[in-house]
Amino acid sequence: MAKAEAADPAVTLSDHQYYINREISWLGFNERVLHEALDPRTPLLERLKFLAIYSTNLDEFFMVRISGVMEQADADVHPTTPDGLSPPKQLAMLRSRLIEQVQLQHQTFEQDLRPALTQYGVHLKQYSDLGQEQQAYLTDYFEKRIFPVLTPLSVDPSHPFPRMSNLSLNLAVRVINPDNGVERFARIKVPGSLPRFISMPDDLCTHQGKDCLWVGVPLEQVIAANLNYLFPGMTIGGHHLFRITRDADFPVLEDEADDLLLAIEQEISKRRLEGFVCRLELESSMPEDLRQGMMRELKVKADRVFEIDGMLHLGDLFFFLSLPLPELKDKPWAPLVPLRLQPVIDIDDEDKNTYTEQPPDIFQVIRQGDLLVHHPYESFTASVQEFITQAAHDPRVLAIKMTLYRTSGDSPIVKALITAAENRKQVVALVELKARFDEANNIEWAKTLEDAGVHVVYGIVGLKTHTKTTLVVREEGDQIRRYVHIGTGNYNPKTSKLYTDLGLFSCQENLGADLTDLFNFLTGYSRQQTYRKLLVAPYTLRTSMEALIRREIDHAQAGGQGKIIAKMNSLVDAKIIRLLYEASQAGVEIDLIVRGICCLRPGIKGVSDNIRVISVIGQFLEHSRIFCFHNNDQPEYYIGSADWMTRNLDRRVEAVTPVEDPALMAELQDVLDIMLADNRQAWDMAPDGSFTQRRPAKGETERGTHAMVKAYMTKRDRDR
Known part of the structure; x- marks a missing residue:
């Protein structure tokens, strides 16, 4: 047990330096997701999946979290947060890290994963690299399947700048009247109702004369190659892809709504078209005049524009998981039926070889x-x-x-x-x-x-x-x-x-x-x-959790063992963090398994020496919440729906239940032990908020949480 030392009176646990900004911590979590796409140990199609997850995570982050910080900055509102960072400072730090992360994401796809796919007969091509027959097929496909769906919208004195929906992918097209040389801007929405990737038919599924598993191109390139159908008689002066993200965190005044269902239906319709644009992604090749015009019309500041070298919206890479390449995916897992719920076999009295299974x-x-x-x-x-x-x-x-x-x-x-x-x-x-x-x-x-x-x-x-x-x-x-x-x-x-x-x-x-x-x-x-x-939020959950932590402090200060293991998605609440710091100062050993946001800083001398934080990222998304309090060798275990976030403790209805059966308690402890011993999927958190992925030592067996729990569950049932 760690030795309890008297708390340094000079340490003020509410000091900003002991807290990590929530948004920056979340960005670190998504960076760990991105790392799964970079890791060559991850199967190839799963790496594409993690790129897609990173993208869709980032979309939601902008729509809900970053947009909120932008609103605070625009309104010159500076809310007091435990970390002390002002909204403008947060935005500057987030943008700096995001530019680096997004560049790495696209480099990984374009320079690593896209070429790697070709080794397995999968070719996501540029339209210009297709053969004549393949292009002819796509022209015919465009005429019959794509062209009828498209609606080009021009911008001129009689046509105002079009309203654009959230997360829409668009082509900005410069068209020139050959008679007078007048240039106009037109916007074409890439239809979300059509497949993002257009596949070649079997007879044209070839590359350099060899048959392939799959050959295709992005939908937007097929549209761009056939713009003459949309603007006959005009000269195409260029086309550039862009994508917008809108604020989607709408408020609903519940106490003023006569019909909550109707009120939310109305707000959903607003979310699509009315939220302010909090991110503009565009191809880096877009000319400056076109870029400035779009920023002006969309009311987007320069620090909300992100240049992309490569294909926009990598969230659509989920498509490639549908390819018949099982060797490039995680081995599928067939969930076990718990022994106590195994089907009952009913043998036919007349024909002993005939039987049925019933739950x-x-x-x-x-x-x-x-x-x-x-x-x-x-x-x-x-x-x-x-x-x-x-x-x-x-x-x-x-x-x-x-x-x-x-x-x-x-x-x-x-x-x-x-x-x-x-x-x-x-x-x-x-x-x-x-x-x-x-x-x-x-x-x-x-x-x-x-x-x-x-x-x-x-x-x-x-x-x-x-x-x-x-x-x-x-x-x-x-x-x-x-x-x-x-x-x-x-x-x-x-x-x-x-x-x-x-x-x-x-x-x-x-x-x-x-x-x-x-x-x-x-x-x-x-x-x-x-x-x-039950521990129920918003009434008894906070006070109960605080009392359980304080009990561990009491045990440690009385010379016993104080120990806490808590697994959750996010740790944000400043009051709980401060209490955990107090517990660490009292000598309580604390292991935190936090998948996502963690605003606590572990390992700070005199503050959190006895706190360790790990994050586990892998095949499955860690979502369960488990709380174990050692209680002087009479441990108590709880599971439930709540993280240690202020919203879960104070603004939501949550239920956390004790688990009291000794066999079930032992099973929870076994799972926690597996995660704490992980040397494959676990990341260790440093005091500065950075994470380092664990690696097996030379000659050490790899212990990934998800593989180990599968083996544990299988062995447990076999032994029973």
């Missing part, structure tokens, strides 16, 4: 003891989805209540809720309409559920409902029993294959009673603020 009675399984499931290592379908499905059909189930923050477009969970309503059960769904960028999807599901007779509610004014909870009320003989699922991730079967998440099934009476109180708070006028076992 076990999941309620009976839960009655035998709490069940912990770990996605994507274990099957979401066989656990969470089966729980809801059986509840929907079980005649003894009286009610189902659940929260839906994000779900998939063809959600079997939602379909099961509709079935339950049709089976005359009391069904309540809390649909969070304010789940950013999923608002439209959630509105559609809310309407569908309401039409089916489900009671749909939208939560509490001023609070997002982020908790991942389900309550099933079942009649069993002369009693009512409540079954619960409390998780760390969304009820989304698609992301359950990509995100690591945990879920606890239980029929403990205290947890059932707590969820009953929580749903009454969400759906009615209950002012419930105390709970038996």
